[in-house]
Each structure stands twice: as C-alpha cells, then as structure tokens.
Amino acid sequence: MDRKLKVVLSPEETSIRVQQLGEIISRDYQGEELVLISVLRGSVFFAVDLCRSLTIPFSIDFISISRYGERTNSTGVVRITKDLDINIADKDVLVVEDIVDTGLSLSYLLRNLKTRSPKTLKVCTFLNVESRRIVNVPVDYKGFDLPDIFVVGYGLDHNEKYRNLQYVAEYIKE
Ligand code: IMP
Ligand code: MG
Numbered sequence: 001m002d003r004k005l006k007v008v009l010s011p012e013e014t015s016i017r018v019q020q021l022g023e024i025i026s027r028d029y030q031g032e033e034l035v036l037i038s039v040l041r042g043s044v045f046f047a048v049d050l051c052r053s054l055t056i057p058f059s060i061d062f063i064s065i066s067r068y069g070e071r072t073n074s075t076g077v078v079r080i081t082k083d084l085d086i087n088i089a090d091k092d093v094l095v096v097e098d099i100v101d102t103g104l105s106l107s108y109l110l111r112n113l114k115t116r117s118p119k120t121l122k123v124c125t126f127l128n129v130e131s132r133r134i135v136n137v138p139v140d141y142k143g144f145d146l147p148d149i150f151v152v153g154y155g156l157d158h159n160e161k162y163r164n165l166q167y168v169a170e171y172i173k174e
Pocket of ligand 1: 098106157158
C-alpha cells in the first residue's frame with residue numbers, strides 16, 4: 001500500500017454502515033416523495049451504494065458546487081457549477097454529502113435549496129468532522145464521525161486521486 005495512506009474504515013465496515021443508513025432512511029421516508037441530491041463529485045460513490053440499500057421509491061439528481069480558495073480558507077464563497085435538473089418543490093429532499101467539514105459548502109447549499117420550497121430538507125453525510133465546524137449545519141444522518149484528519153477513498157480525493165479506493169484512509173502529507 002501507498003506509504004502515505006493509513007486505513008481508517010475498511011470496505012466491510014463501510015458497507016455495513018451504508019446498509020444500516022439505507023434501512024433507517026427507507027423507514028423514515030416510507031410513503032414520502034424522496035429526492036436524493038448527491039453533491040458532485042465526492043459523494044457519488046456513497047450515494048450509489050446508499051441508493052442500492054433503499055427499499056422505497058426515490059429519485060436522484062446531482063448538483064455541483066465549488067468553493068473558492070483552500071480547505072482552510074473560511075471565507076466560504078460558494079457557487080453552483082452544475083444545477084439540478086429536477087424541480088424539488090414539495091418534495092422530501094435528502095442532500096447526500098461525502099464529508100461535512102467546516103460546513104460552509106453545505107450551509108450555502110441548504111440556503112439555496114430552501115428557496116426552491118421543498119416539503120422537507122435533510123442531510124445525510126458519509127463522514128462528519130465536528131471539530132472543524134465553522135458554521136452550524138444540521139446533519140440528520142451520518143455514517144461515521146471522524147477526528148480532524150484528511151481522508152481519501154470511497155469518493156474522497158486528494159488532487160482528484162484516490163477516489164476509487166474501497167477503503168477510507170488518512171492521507172498523511174509528507
Ligand atoms: P466544508 O465546506 O469545509 O464542509 O467542505 C466540505 C467539502 O470539502 C467536502 O464535500 C469535500 O469535498 C472536501 N473535504 C473536506 N474534508 C476533506 C477530506 O478530509 N478529504 C477530502 N475532501 C475533503
Ligand atoms: Mg464535497
């Protein structure tokens with residue numbers, strides 16, 4: 001294995017947890033008009049597995065946002081670079097994120113989506129890093145809590161690399 005990587009979540013742990021989340025979400029949204037919004041590009045891997053574990057009807061759409069500046073930059077200037085194709089008015093919307101870190105991207109996204117009058121708006125994130133939060137954002141479903149480490153794999157990248165790893169690993173910068 002790459003010297004810079006230290007496994008933090010195995011494929012088995014991940015798939016068990018994603019299956020559990022799918023069961024919980026299927027129960028909570030029974031009879032509702034669920035629309036999953038996967039935030040490109042990192043959350044796609046998680047979103048696809050989550051979809052496969054759902055036992056209720058749902059739609060899926062994708063949105064892409066970009067934040068100017070570095071991960072450590074807290075100015076939080078965000079813009080939509082690819083918008084949704086479907087109308088979410090009166091729908092039960094669940095935003096699917098790979099990781100909620102400072103919360104700046106998600107906070108912008110939620111404010112934007114609220115203006116489109118969804119019936120409900122909730123968040124499901126694969127990973128949550130509470131200690132790095134700058135703005136308060138609601139996280140309704142989460143896969144795992146992580147300490148303040150930089151991780152790659154299962155959709156998460158470092159300069160677009162490592163998204164395809166089946167495990168999640170800490171990326172140790174040299
Ligand atoms: P936030 O606005 O700081 O919450 O940024 C969240 C976004 O930054 C995530 O959706 C990821 O795309 C990226 N990100 C934050 N932490 C990590 C990490 O540890 N590894 C890879 N990407 C990360
Ligand atoms: Mg992201």
